[in-house]
Amino acid sequence: MNRLSNATLGGLPPSVARPAYDRGAVTSGIVHLGIGAFHRAHQAVVIDDRLAAGETGWGIVGASLRAGDTRDALKPQDGLYTLAVRSAEPTRFRVIGAIAKVLVAPEGPERLLARLADPAVRIVSLTVTEKGYCHDPATGALAEDHPDVQHDLSEALPRSAPGYLVEALRRRRRAGHAPFTVLSCDNLPANGATVKRVLTRFARLRDADLGRWIEAELACPSTMVDRIVPATADADRTEVDAALGVADAWPVVAEPFWQWVVEDHFPTGRPDLAASGVEMVRDVAPYELMKLRLLNGAHSTLAYLGYLAGYETVADAVADAGILSVVARLMDEATPTLRPLPGFDLDAYKQNLRRRFANPALRHRTWQIAMDGSQKLPQRLVAPARDRLAQGQPIGVMALGIAAWMRYVTGSDEKGGIIDLRDPLTDRLRTIAAEAGPVAARLTPALLGIREIFGADFAADPRVVEPVIRALDSLFQVGARATAARLARRDLVL
Known part of the structure; x- marks a missing residue:
């Protein structure tokens, strides 16, 4: 040809x-x-x-x-x-x-x-x-x-x-x-x-x-x-x-x-x-914040939960009612941290995002989005979580997104298979995960101590540490699908 x-x-x-x-x-x-x-x-x-x-x-x-x-x-x-x-x-x-x-x-x-x-x-x-x-x-x-x-x-x-x-x-x-x-x-x-x-x-x-x-x-x-x-x-x-x-x-x-x-x-x-x-x-910041925290934050959370749950693509993952509920709640919790965009319909934007994620014609692999998480989490999940804390609000579903990343970087999936972890900090992440073992109470503070990702404050803040431990413990104990379902039913409080 x-x-x-x-x-x-x-x-x-x-x-x-x-x-x-x-x-x-x-x-x-x-x-x-x-x-x-x-x-x-x-x-x-x-x-x-x-x-x-x-x-x-x-x-x-x-x-x-x-x-x-x-x-x-x-x-x-x-x-x-x-x-x-x-x-x-x-x-x-x-x-x-x-x-x-x-x-x-x-x-x-x-x-x-x-x-x-x-x-x-x-x-x-x-x-x-x-x-x-x-x-x-x-x-x-x-x-x-x-x-x-x-x-x-x-x-x-x-x-x-x-x-x-x-x-x-x-x-x-x-x-x-x-x-x-x-x-x-x-x-x-x-x-x-x-x-x-x-x-x-x-x-x-x-x-x-x-x-x-x-x-x-x-x-x-x-x-x-x-x-x-x-x-x-x-x-x-x-x-x-x-x-x-x-x-x-x-x-x-x-x-x-x-x-x-x-x-x-x-x-x-x-x-x-x-x-x-x-x-x-004149000012891109409100648009940028909206996209980073609603689309990209949801995308990363979807990627880690979806991969751990065995879903190859984003469309497969959002077809899971529990994971879709997590995504919707994450967007709603991120919304108060955004800057005003007069005349912009945020609810319609969030609904459109969920429709885009569900596009079955796109085979957007969860593994592809999960790459380089140490570079992505600071702006996608850590920054909005920090803003919620400053507003006197719990970090909520963002704790599950962070915990799902922690579970992913252990390098072993829920069936014991090896995860092809691609990240600039791969060696360091694997070492921390190996030393802490699959114990949420040890792994959570160890990973939160990586200042390049979480700054100097998260590892010492119980408003972060405790919900992330609860979310990570659930991921270790019952897996990503069941954890998302528990959160959707409000059986898991973060």
């Missing part, structure tokens, strides 16, 4: 949407770090719309900071790939042409730095996941003892996202060019302010003058991004190949819903994002 490429675009079936512009006339004004499935199903789709509208200076050069698998898949396809949008309706297929090329940083650091330093590049966007910022999730500060930070401060060629950005900014300053705008699209609290803090501190450690310049000149607008994008499976490739009549080595699959809220601060220019449905606002 022929591959998807510029040469085969014209032969695709009429039902398959494709780039409605001359790709040869596009120049690249954006570099994107972390060229994974989410970016290709979200931001790149919006840019594809803007290119079709005639804004041809905003093509994307993607960059992987780790492996070359995405480059290897897309290079023979001239950067083209398929977006498959799945719901109860027939799947819709669209070929995206916004990505001009993909660079692999470890194979050619200088090539990526040269592209970042090019004054034609006015935006550098990122989806490198929470751990890619080399920061302390509990404080939002640069993790100065991080191995990649230490490497990048001592070596000429970087390997971390902060290292590449600061070195590129140094080169631009030396050449007399304005800094690019850094646009984080990851689930970090105040992601713009966080990345600015990380980059400024990193730069100051290298050169005090560079740090002052970055602090004064660099724009880092905050964003909120939302779309459910499961990992691509072989069955997805088979479906896409059949629909296109050509082979696509790495399509992406997504739900119909998407949202992108962006702080409108781009000193060197930007595409007309609002014309493609992006919400350009």
